[in-house]
Amino acid sequence: MDSHSQPVRPDFSTVRFIYFDLDDTLIDHLKAQERALVDVWTQYPELQRTEPKVFASEFAGTNYRLWEAYRSSEVSQSELRRLRFEQTFRQIGVGTLDWREVDEIYMDCYSRHWDWIPDARDALMQVSRHFPTGIMTNGFTFVQKKKFEYFSLNRYARHLIISEEVGYLKPDPRIFAFAAEKAGFKPSELLYVGDSYSSDILGGCQCGWKTAWYLQPGKAPERHLADLVFSGFRELLQALIPDTKTNPT
Ligand SMILES: [Mg+2]
Known part of the structure; x- marks a missing residue:
């Protein structure tokens, strides 16, 4: 146990309901994105004038900036999907590709690389035996619904909440309020587990939730x-279910 970052055992005794973030908390989105971009790169000689890592990192940076703009309603979902390719192509000096065709290939490859974060499935299963759980994610409905289905997340989660359906993205307090209302518990009885400090941890704290x-x-x-910082799901399980055995099952 890392005594520097975790000096005090978090008090989760008031927790009655647990929401998880999806991308890069339960599901390895970044790995799937990187692999899908390499797949796209291999299909287009125009892209191969640039190293695949450069193409992938240009896309990642552009996508991140456009998601910020999407979050503040400066661009729509369809503009985001167009611009993240158009701007990346411009940055690497490619002017001839049809973004719609590339986007279609990318989305298809992306879904073929989906996988759990290590130990996340087992942790979600164990947590859901002890607490009612839900998932709250920023993302496109048509993509996140496919993930819910692919990973059978409705087996573990009572509520599957997507920002696009609610109309607000984390860290907007209104999506946390919506989730709290669905769960039927007070903010102090809710725990949010996520990887993004700005969206998940600050968002949850601002609303009086516990955070991991x-x-x-x-x-x-x-x-x-954050009440807890953890780098392996066993640490989360030990904080939530204190009699969890330390040996893997
Ligand atoms: Mg995330």
Whole structure:
């Protein structure tokens, strides 16, 4: 156990309902995105004038900026899907590709690389035996619904909440309020588990929820508001279900 980042055992005794983030908390979105971009790269000689890593990192940076713009309603979902390719192509000097065709291939490849974050499935299964659970995700409805189905998430989660359906993206307090209402518990009885400090941890804290931050080992800043920082799901299980055995089952 890392005594520097985790000096005090978090008090989760008031927790009655647990919501999980989906991308990069339960499901490895970034790995699927990277692999899908390499698949796209292999199909287009125009792209191969640039290293696949450069193409993937240009796309990732552009996508991140456009998601910020989408979050603040400056661009629509369809503009985001168009611009993230058009702008990436421009940055790497490719002018001839049809973004719609590339997007279609990308989305298809992306879904073929979906996989759980290590131990996340087992943790979700165990947590859902002890607590009612839900999933709250920022994402496109048509993509996230496919993930719910592919990973059979309705087996574990009572509520599957997607920002696009609610009309607000995390960290907007209104999506946390919507989720709390669905769960039927007070904010202090809710725990949010996620990987994004700005969307998940600050969003949850602002609404009076308990928070658990999934983060790579040693990456936590000295000062943060999360009740728990964990880098392996066993740490989360031990905090929530104290009699969890430490040996893997
Ligand atoms: Mg996430």
